[in-house]
Amino acid sequence: QVQLVESGGGLVQAGGSLRLSCAPSGTIFSINAMGWYRQAPGKQRELVASITARDSRNTADSVKGRFTISRDNAKNTVYLQMNSLKPEDTAVYYCYADLKVGLGGTTRAYWGQGTQVTVSS
Numbered sequence: 001q002v003q004l005v006e007s008g009g010g011l012v013q014a015g016g017s018l019r020l021s022c023a024p025s026g027t028i029f030s031i032n033a034m035g036w037y038r039q040a041p042g043k044q045r046e047l048v049a050s051i052t053a054r055d056s057r058n059t060a061d062s063v064k065g066r067f068t069i070s071r072d073n074a075k076n077t078v079y080l081q082m083n084s085l086k087p088e089d090t091a092v093y094y095c096y097a098d099l100k101v102g103l104g105g106t107t108r109a110y111w112g113q114g115t116q117v118t119v120s121s
Helices: none
Strands: 004-007 010-013 018-024 030-039 046-051 057-059 067-072 077-082 091-100 108-111 115-120
Touching (some): 004 091, 018 091, 030 077, 046 067, 057 067, 077 091
Parallel strands (some): 010 115
Antiparallel strands (some): 004 018, 018 077, 030 091, 067 077
């Protein structure tokens, strides 16, 4: 069974940086869009950034200029470079990927388990 495995979360001071990574654990056929959502306590999950297979990117206004999404198609990995972190960036960050597991399968969204990012003031 394919799972998305995330890494890179943690505790950082305001103004610091973190880099999140996410990749599927098993063999897959193809990946379309990949990206990151986040959910802070008491708030709805929101899109942080997404990137298509052709490198078209979408970034939330709240993180533009500070966060950069990228992907390595050879490694099926998506990254989120987070700079100039603020306390309001504190949340659980979830990776997602629209992928097809086998040639005869369908493309659907898979989600990571979430990684905690905490920014102290």
